[in-house]
Amino acid sequence: MSEYILEMQEIVKEFPGVKALDNVNLKVKRGEIHALVGENGAGKSTLMKVLSGVYPYGKYTGQILINGVEQRFNTIKDSEAAGVGIIYQELTLVKQMNICENIFLGSEFEKFGVIDWNRAMAETNRLIKEVGLSSGPDTRIVNLGIGKQQLVEIAKALSKNIKILILDEPTAALNETDSENLLSIIKALKKEGITCIYISHKLKEVKAIADTITILRDGRTIESYPNNELVDQSKIITGMVGRELKQLFPRQEHTPGDVVLEVKNWNVYNPELPDRKAIDNVSFNARKGEILGVAGLMGSGRTELMMSLFGAYGINKTGEIIIDNELVKVKEPRDAIEKGLCYLSEDRKKTGLVLMMDIKENITLSNLNKISNIMGINENEEIKAANEYVKALKIKTPSIEQKVKNLSGGNQQKVVIAKWLMAKPKVLVLDEPTRGIDVGAKFEIYNIMNKLADQGVSIIMISSELPEVLGMSDRILVMHEGKISTELDWKDADQETIMYYATGQQPRTLKELEEV
Structure with a gap:
């Protein structure tokens, strides 16, 4: 045998x-x-x-x-x-x-x-x-x-x-x-x-x-x-x-401004397991005009952290959320959107888009107050806004009335981005922004991120792809088991360093890392 x-x-x-x-x-x-x-x-x-x-x-x-x-x-x-x-x-x-x-x-x-x-x-x-x-x-x-x-x-x-x-x-x-x-x-x-x-x-x-x-x-x-x-x-x-970086990233030097988002001592419990902490005493900040990367392995709490700040996850939440020096209370996503915090879901088809709606309706869905009056939705304003973002983001479509389900993955992702850009975010969280899209579309998404940072928007990018995190971030937060295990400047980071912290290791010196 x-x-x-x-x-x-x-x-x-x-x-x-x-x-x-x-x-x-x-x-x-x-x-x-x-x-x-x-x-x-x-x-x-x-x-x-x-x-x-x-x-x-x-x-x-x-x-x-x-x-x-x-x-x-x-x-x-x-x-x-x-x-x-x-x-x-x-x-x-x-x-x-x-x-x-x-x-x-x-x-x-x-x-x-x-x-x-x-x-x-x-x-x-x-x-x-x-x-x-x-x-x-x-x-x-x-x-x-x-x-x-x-x-x-x-x-x-x-x-x-x-x-x-x-x-x-x-x-x-x-x-x-x-x-x-x-x-x-x-x-x-x-x-x-x-x-x-x-x-x-x-x-x-x-x-x-x-x-x-x-x-x-x-x-x-x-x-x-x-x-x-x-x-x-x-x-x-x-x-x-241990692989070479094959993907090219249009890295740009950003000049971060003032702190726009500050999170202090943030604790969140899992709604399905009420006695288990999903987020454990997390504190961090995000600045205007920077791309803040968030890395970590599956189950580390990356998505749960950002969804809880957005009001879409968790129970028994404690701690502080400060946006533009104002202490804010976020009970539901609408509160976060009104304060300038927007969240692009990692699953665009399930929670980012309404696939049976057209492009126009999806772009304006979270911002109906901007195109409505006492009589209802102003269709001319809706068309004008949708065309503006389709042009700005180079969404490939024969018409803004095209059903979103018929678009490519990259163009679907651009529609979700357009929806949040219409909300004029101060902080835009992008959760797995290039998942399931081709190389050309990825490059376009990266360029959009750079432009938004240049305009002073604070970008928080969650990604499972370490080359992407290293290629686009100005700073990097690494999470492990619901906590931030370290913060790294992109110049001091590499894949092995991130993986050490993501797996709960704590190397003490750069020399120690070189030795291993």
């Missing part, structure tokens, strides 16, 4: 215009914990979706071998039948059901055409004992903390007799105690012969738990090696980010 329980060979997965996986190879030994690491967008989750049958055979090329036998999965149930189980970062439990119902949902035991609850409860008791869960099988999910919900997900996977367990960022939403407990459970599963593929940005955890580490970068396998004393976090980081 081969020492490898899983072999993925020359896997290629393409989406329109994007090669997400480019001849990826992965070998996983039987009974090991195999860590899969890489930057956001490296292809980790896509590769696991291929393995778990989310992307069926025929939607990718390459081979999957389990115990030396080629597998061609068409559904998730096919992969489960072959012994593969996956637990996503976003849990898939039905919160109003109990533990037993969730574990066997879709796989119920039947006796004479009726669900055999006695058997299900007995099996649930066995499974929750195996994963170290103290709650009873009839406990509803809604009454469990996120750490215990993770254990229910593992129990659910084990109920299907899986031999390969994939965990995608399993500790992203957990506190330190729950994280340590989960790692202990994974080590116990290893002793029982379960092979684990562990995806995480938390390199401390990777070092603590992995037998083997594989690094993906830009959809390619970079290297794979045993996790031993010769492998430190700096080696992993270098593998994750």
Whole structure:
């Protein structure tokens, strides 16, 4: 029998215009914990979706071998039948059901055409004992903390007799105690012969738990090696980010002016987990005419921070927001917009645009008061405003009455920018401003950002792309687990330095960084 329980060979997965996986190879030994690491967008989750049958055979090329036998999965149930189980970062439990119902949902035991609850409860008791869960099988999910919900997900996977367990960022939403407990459970599963593929940005955890580490970068396998004393976090980081900057950025020297936005001791709690802080005592400022970059890994709190300042996220918020030396109270987005703070969402299709509306309607949607009177919307003013921004931002369209859903990604993004420019922002937050758009459109977005900075607008840019952060920012804030771990001048920053702070490391000197 081969020492490898899983072999993925020359896997290629393409989406329109994007090669997400480019001849990826992965070998996983039987009974090991195999860590899969890489930057956001490296292809980790896509590769696991291929393995778990989310992307069926025929939607990718390459081979999957389990115990030396080629597998061609068409559904998730096919992969489960072959012994593969996956637990996503976003849990898939039905919160109003109990533990037993969730574990066997879709796989119920039947006796004479009726669900055999006695058997299900007995099996649930066995499974929750195996994963170290103290709650009873009839406990509803809604009454469990996120750490215990993770254990229910593992129990659910084990109920299907899986031999390969994939965990995608399993500790992203957990506190330190729950994280340590989960790692202990994974080590116990290893002793029982379960092979684990562990995806995480938390390199401390990777070092603590992995037998083997594989690094993906830009959809390619970079290297794979045993996790031993010769492998430190700096080696992993270098593998994750060690690429030349291929994208050209139209960097301009900006002369920042006075502080326009100041945030003091800002705390925000997660609305879904009211006892968990999403943002922990954050303080920072943004100046007129600068581009302030915000970097950090998935789950670091970048988006939650800016959405909470905009009034669109969080509960039990404390701290101060000061705009142009005025202490402001933001209860909802309308309050923020009126004070000059605008937020461009990372998901333009879901929360940035109304796809069935036309360009004209989308541009003016947040600024109807500027084109309305007692009689309603002044259509002539609406047309005039829309044409002005279409021309200024070079939005490619045959008409301002074109449905936004029919535009390219880059032109859709320009429509969202136009909407916020019409609001005359003092501070404009751009969350992943170039996600999903082509190189030419990216360059145009960067030029728009530079022009706005020259006009005195304070730009706050959140980005998962480190070359973008380094290429466009005047200053850079790096976030880790809801806190700002450091502030860097762009001249003092590089990808490895940012990644150190983003993963919770604290290098003390530049000399120390050079040594690692």
